[in-house]
Amino acid sequence: MTYCVGLMLDRGLVMMADTRTNAGIDNISTFRKMFTWSVPGERVLMLMTAGNLATTQSVVSLLDERTKAVDEREPSILAVPSMFQAARLVAETLRGVIAQPGTQGQRAEGTFNATLILGGQIKGGPVRLFLIYPEGNFIEAGGDTPFFQIGETKYGRPILVRAYDRAMSFESVVKLLLVSFDSTVKANLSVAPPFDVQLYEAGSFTLEPGLRIAANDPYYQAISAGWGEALKTALDSLPDFDLGQDHQGAHKAG
């Protein structure tokens, strides 16, 4: 499995991805699922991947034009004029990679699937965030739903739904995401640190250095340990259920 989240902020974009891959439960590895392209002052693109690792690595290699010699590469993702066209290019590449095994007699549906999150900004346009499906179509984050999750999305969702706010600072959002990732890691063995974090400040057109947060990172350990206590305090702050009182709309049944 995998867990990746991309969040729109007033200040820009935050992307976080775990690095665990697994084939069954007894064959786990660490692979990067966060990829970036940029032309300083002109465009920044960030991609996160969930699904079949052969598929997602192939998509990234094709976008990078790694089929060509190093000095002949001019990735078209660095030439498309808008984020929408970038999303189309990535989606088409993904669909092509998934379709290929099917033409050679292998069952491609399901097994070779992948889902991607693409975010970034290209000069002349706003910051945009897309969720790209294996079918090659995609949706864009908007005001009502300003974030996307892929992979094992359920355990970490309630805290995002409750506490995320577009006005948050980068520092608070990384904390929020670590809580969301930690809840997921505690419940699903196929999601694990290190986590890759990529921040992008709207209008900067500058790719910040990526951060990698390891399992033994003191801050992550402090959040992981502190969150249990903070939750208990939060629960204590709410009134207990009153067994003696009759609740409106309640009925007693024997």
Add this chain to the structure above:
Amino acid sequence: MTYCVGLMLDRGLVMMADTRTNAGIDNISTFRKMFTWSVPGERVLMLMTAGNLATTQSVVSLLDERTKAVDEREPSILAVPSMFQAARLVAETLRGVIAQPGTQGQRAEGTFNATLILGGQIKGGPVRLFLIYPEGNFIEAGGDTPFFQIGETKYGRPILVRAYDRAMSFESVVKLLLVSFDSTVKANLSVAPPFDVQLYEAGSFTLEPGLRIAANDPYYQAISAGWGEALKTALDSLPDFDLGQDHQGAHKAG
């Protein structure tokens, strides 16, 4: 879908079940998923069901012996000598109901499946809690995992893992469960109030009246509204991520 949780406490047992059933997304209904049997002073049995409604209703009717006239009924679940034998009886009944359509040319696997949680106490034995699989086998809650969830288990799990404690009072546990159910309701349309709650005090051999908590219950509304704020306060109580500081085990990548 469905969401049911059964929790062992030092004081006894707590069971909570939602009441929404759905066939597709445009055909929803309200049905009870919590069933009880008791012989005052001798035994209390509580059953929660998730899965195909025809299957689970059939299991409950068979356990109730509703195939017989009312005055001829002596449900064997009221005669078995131990909780283990009660779990075997329920599991055998479930397996039989699921297997039946298969013998008549219908595909029984998957479609007609159901999973059950059985808890209670029979004189001479301790309080026990079982998770019963559609295959007709079952597992028992123990010290390491003193609770079971069935149905849509993921959204509501992190809060249970973090905040649940066997020493809790019934009043606190109902609050905790309402938070867990509320997180699930907010994320999955096929889980919804009213919620049925059943408390059992160890050694009492007395079935308490069941509580039903409706969507408009003022306490549930207070918990649902207060939890968002409480979570934000909890998050604020943890230190923000320091973007300037180099984190141990972190590396920067371009």
